Amino acid sequence: MQKKLILNSDLLTITLDRLCQELIENHGDFADTILLGLQPRGIFLAEWIQEKLTTAAKRQVPLGYLDATFHRDDFRRREIPAKASETRVPFLIEGKKVVLIDDVLYTGRTVRAALDAMIAFGRPEKVELLVLIDRKHTRELPIAADYVGKYVNTLESQRVLVELDARHKHNKIWLINKD
Template structure:
């Protein structure tokens, strides 16, 4: 691509943000009891693993981690469904009564989050759902906000924010494309 790219965060910066989010999650929920992390495929699922690691470093306990693929719950292709492959949803535990931390990489229109929440509700009735995102770029089209934000990045609609992962699914950097 010939477009302009600005690096907003590097790997170390992302790691610091995830560590802070882990602390905030523990503080808000007073520990790890009943907490589960669910990442939205694909970026959010990798970040959920990162946050879970940090939580176990801080608190010692293991937090259940799941992943949700929202392809089957989308609303942005009425009539025309996407024709790509569907990713796997892996939530090998009940969400009944759990405090779900939903994790995504970039929060934008909010429609992905809406779809993910619909998907989660099909797995039982969680006690609450909190939203953690690495980047909040604004331009919401639904009444949705994040509880934990790595960084707020004001953007224009023409720009694109991407979190890049390496081949072992570790976050490398966040880039803004114009």
């Protein structure tokens, strides 16, 4: 198994700062904006972004956790049913601007399921998608991200591994060759 480092800790922090700046550019003071982290791995990123935005905007930007397992289109197409994670959306998203946050955008199917799952909490005014890594040429659905940390050319056989630690000292993003 070969591992290649795509982003190291310093670069990742810079990338994330840039993504936050882009969000601030479009959302101003975040008065009507809600962040939704996608379970299971988008939530760490979402928490980090919320922390940075809260400092920058001087107000608590609401953050929810969204699990799309029950809305997936591959249920009953795999051997074992997918295990769900917690959904915690303690507010209505009716009329709000929602930013969906995930670590890696690959086939787009998780995002499709998330869009579906999100509707149970209201009809948002606008939905945007933020991803840390956008795997190019692997999309199976017409879905594109509005904010992208880094584009990566990957093969289907490869895997992107995101390692985030709680204090953001040893964050690493790897491209893994399965052989």
